[in-house]
Amino acid sequence: MADLQTRYLERLAELYPTVAAASTEVINLEAILNLPKGTEHFLTDIHGEAEAFSHVLKNGSGAVRRKVNDVFGNTLCREDKRSLATLIYYPREKMAQILEHTANKEDWYKITLYRLIEVSKRSGSKYTRSKVRKALPPEFAYVIEELMTEKADIRDKESYYTAIIATIIRVGRAEEFIRALCELIQRLVVDHLHILGDIYDRGPGPHLIMDKLMQYHSLDIQWGNHDVLWMGAAAGQRGCIANVIRICARYGNLDILEDGYGINLLPLATFALETYGDDPCICFALKGSHPCSPGEKELNLRMHKAISIIQFKVEGQLIKEYPEFGLERRLLLHRINYENGTIVLDGRRLPMKDMHFPTVDHADPYRLSPEEESIMERLEKAFLNCEKLQQHMRFLLAKGSLYKVYNQNLLYHGCVPLCEDGSLKETSVYGKRYKGRGLYDVLESYIRRGFMAEDETERKRGRDIMWYIWLGENSPLFGKDKMATFERYFLEDEESHKEKKNPYYRMLENEKTVDMILGEFGLGGEESHIINGHVPVKSKNGENPVKCGGKVLVIDGGFSRAYQKETGIAGYTLIYNSYGLILAAHEPFESRAAAIEQESDIYSEDIVVKRTASRKLVGDTDTGQQLKEKIADLEQLLKAYRDGRIAERFGRR
Template identity: 60%
Template sequence: MTLYNENNIEIISDDIRYLKLLGTKYPTISSASSEIINLQAILNLPKGTEHFISDIHGEYESFTHMLKNASGVIKRKLDDIFGTSLMERDKASIATLIYYPEEKMDLLKQREQNLEEWYKVTLYRLIQVCKSVSSKYTRSKVRKALPKDFAYIIEELLNEQGDRVNKQDYYTGIINTIIEIGCADAFVIALSKVIQRLVVDRLHIIGDIYDRGPGAEIVMDALMDHHSIDFQWGNHDILWMGAASGSRACVANVLRISLRYANLSTLEDGYGINLLPLATFAMETYNNDPCECFIPKTLDKDISEGDQHLYAKMHKAIAIIQFKLEGQKIKRRPEFEMDYMLLLDKINFEEGTVEVNKKKYKMRDMSLPTVDPKEPYKLTLEEEELISKLTRSFVNSEKLQKHIRFMYSKGNLYLVYNSNLLYHGCIPLNKDGSFKKLVIQDKEYYGKSLLDIFEYYAREAYFYKNDTDVKNHAMDMMWYLWCGPYSPLFGKDRITTFERYFIEEKETHKENQNYYYKYRDSEELCNRIFEEFKLNPKISHIINGHIPVKTIKGESPVKGNGKLLVIDGGFCRAYQPETGIAGYTLIYNSYGLLLSSHEPFESTKKAIEEESDILSSTVILEHSAVRKRVADTDIGKKLQNEILDLEKLLIAYRKGLIEEKEI
């Protein structure tokens, strides 16, 4: 196994400073040898299960349930463990208990007549499940996942051997004592949470946590508690990140979208954003204006008529401010080439028309008291004061800043992980399918380099404090990522927000998708993207979100001969009528890839009381007869490098280049 021998002393000598540092952690031959044995053993364990979820859009109930049931992994585990020895209703009951242990315990305790017997049976079953989900990990890793108070007891029960007659009374005694001293409830909850944690080794969120749905902050709280997670930022996430950075145009967009969907709870209750100044300004400015074009899309929300009218006025007020701020930005950044959005100066106030693409259209609403025809993009003093107050609320929101910092620390514009390429939107392409080249500050970027430079600006917008001009430029780039014609997150040639509000003719509403979406069903494009990101086209996949798959129209989430997988299937309720389902998720375990499509989730209450799970259909995309091991993963590569370093250290000890230390 050792790759370094007496003939490699020069290599060892070159690394002697690093090896001395490594020797402080492994001061003896035996400690270094033990670690090599440990790491080599880990390499032979099965690969951990990865869980991919995309486009959550604040739908916290369905997302939380999906997180708890791991897209059906727990149900499949129960089938594997208990088979036909348990009835389906019993397996459903165990599953619900694992998902919602505290809530389910309260219900079950009221129903069960022989509670002691129920505890014994349930604890035994949960231990069986916990044994199964922990079997692919080292004892050390399992130990770290255990709750501190019960770690020793759970570890003993997990390592119980059924054929050891001598210890049978010992294990039975543990269970009986847990029940007798009144710890059964806490123990059931602890076991359930350990199962939830161990069933998925890594969670990937492929963008768009924010907007439309009612509980993005609840989703973020849940993700911050997850043991192993990464984000690939979506266009809606980048908008909130821009707002938290202090971009006024991003703040205005966040507020407008929240009002469009009557989703103010995330802003007010979740993040403590004070909307009273906006409400006051809107009522004073648009008091007698019905603001019919700005009535929010309430879906199934129960909102009073009075609140609807207030929201509409607030909606219009912030939309006009947004159009002004965006106009200022476009004029300041001609390199963005977004003059098509400059429409306030194309309004003919006498005719009640606006010119779009050299054609005049009748305006649906001409009540624009804050728009000066001579300086249409200039904010009034009241608007200036208002947007400054609102921006300060975003920048000073402690919880929002905590969530956004977490998104930066765990997130990227794209991720290469275990030979898969993860990103939310697209790789911008030209009409002929070649990578689109953008010139940014006199330098050309395309493909991977384009995503890298955009990520650089996204981080600079939030973290850079020294130079106002540099920070403002980076914040403008954040806004471009939200809606720019060659943004890898937006993926369209234009955004037609103004037209959708003010012009009836739908021809002006058209937003053409980037050519990426024309070519992404091509295996040839997928292979070129893999080569651009230095991935092996034979084993790699692109995992993509952003554009909902219209399953109802027969569209498949599997593109490029199986090399590109789109997992945005409509988590957001607003999309479900056109998608026909409530989302796709992906599971990548040691045997291969499984794609699950999900029916709409009714409610957490119904899931607990009636043991109703999300109805899912799972398709095996790839299956390997030989299980993937840790050695086949990115973590495995790091462990192999650690082993090589430890082997060098052993030789250094044995050749006297480094002296062993007494422990």
Template identity: 60%
Template structure:
């Protein structure tokens, strides 16, 4: 037997082994044929709707509202179903009920004179809505989504045929009995949430769930229960992931950012992390320091009394100095990061209260450094070491934080290819000439760029969190996580430096400048986008880059649509801090079977007003691309997988019919 024959024989043996395994799931010709027919039919269903959100920054109320209303999709579906049948007020009321069923029912119970009539009318309307939004899926998929308590009833009602009279009384009796036995409230909640689920087939979060706003933990709890989701890590997410891994510099950064935006409640109440040691330390070392430049920014409705503000300012300054020291250790430990210019504590003349930067001397706004030894400025004093140990223990032992971060790892990536779109938070590092920036990682001196660079970084991030038995690899992974927060070649940060020290201590705003990576200068360049598509194995003719990170300043004439529609930036400012500058309250994106829709949102007032006054977010929808022919499942990534399954089943069918494999009758 020749080598080729041996190789062919081995290939045949492997193929036969695979087919025998497949035959366990489809033991007969009939079984294989049935599945082929089923999969082939699925390929011709309309493509599911995708929903893209970015840069939520802890703003849980507008986030949950946009999630519940699917960026206006539900309102449009209500209009599709009821058109001129219902008044505008009735349609708004129905939409609000679908967004917030529990709260809306409580209001109706107080206001309705005949609640049974309201229940009956509402149930019929919700069933009509549910029947409409489920029509693009197989019965099997809808069945899997049905709430357990009402699965049989909803399935029966969804497949009611109004034109046929045989079961009219049967369906009427189901509705009456639901009301009579006191289950109408629970049924309305269940079917409203089912509508929310069926309207969106896949949710994409393009980074920055954490920081600034008051409810990052609430957002994460919501995402944990979402039916189909992926997350592209943002720079504000990665630093929390580093803190959960045990990176001391990331822990200090998370605490500093939370103190700066008066969100220490997220740390303490949301994640159960004890901040008493930090408060005690701050009062001991900064008791006589007013910490004027460290007073928290109140960008939300939360306010504090003067005593709390003073304590928070002291805690803020204390953890900031510790952060600078810990960062200095990393910079010295990792020369490959090339961040030596960020070692600033040793550039201060502590007697004169000045600092020398790039040949220029600047007076410091604040010269009180009770924990810094001018002769060894990066050395942590014993009390700081003790404090960091306590804080690190709290972060590592926060059950809720660890659960949330494990979810970010399970559902997250640095970037994702999905249905011809490339999703990432910040940038793909580029040089001035538009070429991919080559970055050295590790002591080996190996250079990475483009897709390989992001792939390697992701592996190191996972090692930084998950490695237990290799302390050296874990430490390097944690240092990489910190680098992704603020390193010059970080695809999540995308700037040459983070001028945290300068913003706190130097008045001259020229020192605050952070130069963006050349990607952001070239993002309106089609050639640059096409180069990125090719690097990631995507077709430039039909693909899009979707990212966030940099708020789109609509008031300054900026557009979220770049490179003739090839690149879309959907950070429009969920965070209230950005809204005065952006002029809006966020962009989101919808990708359905008809094309791409960009949705811009006005500021959200409150959940209470949305429920009580039925005030939806005012949104404007722009049709970016409209398909001449409606996209089908067969045009998606899932469709490609189904086609492979069909080919394998047809292969099994041939094996049955030629006798190579026997049916298991």
């Protein structure tokens, strides 16, 4: 052990070769521990709503607006502060609008630059100068750093700073400089972003959201069931591929696949027209309103039905292949009476709304027709060979996980499966039984194997478990007894549409259960919380996102437009800054154009969930713990230098 420690210190000495270097680093790290903790921003269930997501990212769920208020208080009127905030969100577009109606542009540049510099100072005040410097845009880094470090009470440099501003305007760089400051403020108001799942499906822009996330400075992602579905599709899993296409068709978003990812759907379209050309496809209407021509709408209906029937067949094959998944009751095609148009479900005979199934062999209903098999082969290759999709999925793998413990908070998308008595529910995964944290860990390991395993059997198991995670009763990302897709399409009977939630959801007010879950993941005490999404909080019905006295925060409030009628709002987001936890309830986002033209920021009602007795410092965080460990290691190195066990290494000057 002593030899191992010595070897470690020798490696550390390569980074800090002298007493002076190691001492300086200890001083720096100790100072950082006493800075205020950075702001964390939590979002969940974005569901492809790229414009609303982009706006919330730009305004930091009100963090920018709070900075503007902190800086200017009552010295600026409400309209000027609102205009300044909008400029920070959309500098290029807002500036063009303002300057079009501004007679004295030079005065506007000067006033705006001074205001933005003040907001930049406040936004960067909790960081080290080194960290701020790394966030600066390279072309203006030196000038911005000079202006941000200006002291209001130092007159000696007043003319120096004034000259900088004047020169920026004189050489025609004011607009670029203003854009750079606005983007810097956006960058500084949030230190770290948490995405708690479901980037994909329903909305039209998940690929745009992924592009933006790939450029974000610091984030983690807890996968949602819709994300894992797309991951499975990218890995070539047929059940996932069929579900992805069906959902895109259902919400009128096939453009995501064709234009966003370049996946060719022409074979499916051709097959759908040939097979269902005379079928009104009444059960397969689009959800929401979509401006499209009658011809496009008719094609979408037929493609929607074609891929749905393929999905039910492919899933039937998977259910038969994996009896341990416990999904036998979801084998439905063979339960249809094709003569009298009924189906037997749970002992009840129910009438079907649609009985036109030209590709279903009554003797072998789960077998794909030759044409369907050909389509799935081509789609499988298209998903596997789509470079942009693969790039996005690699990013999800690199930044994502099924759960995360971060600064005493437990983050996950769905639920921890529980039994009716509140105990952890055991689930079989390929012959072994797991529960709680162990279930999360093994499922995540199989997801990664679905992409990385060299052994083809393990790789296939990984691919297929992603489909199970999407809809399995005991999946922590689904948490319901069934996914009633078939029933919602084909049966009028609303009782058959119901999906019973896991007991987890009715036990979120039970402190004993919540403490047990936190303990399972190594957490406990007043500082620990569960933060998750997945099931929208129906605010209009009086449901509260803050549960169990503040120990649980369910922050899915309907970011997706498809859910907003049910929830009554447009989602919750959460801010955790050095003063405490702030929950923001958002009104629906009208549009980017309205935000710029009318300065209509997303109205948010802030709910203070918890205010800390004393301001949280970096030393109170996970990062702080890592820094303390590094300080301890450096102090051991200093002792080794002074004891003569390790020699200083003075390089040439």
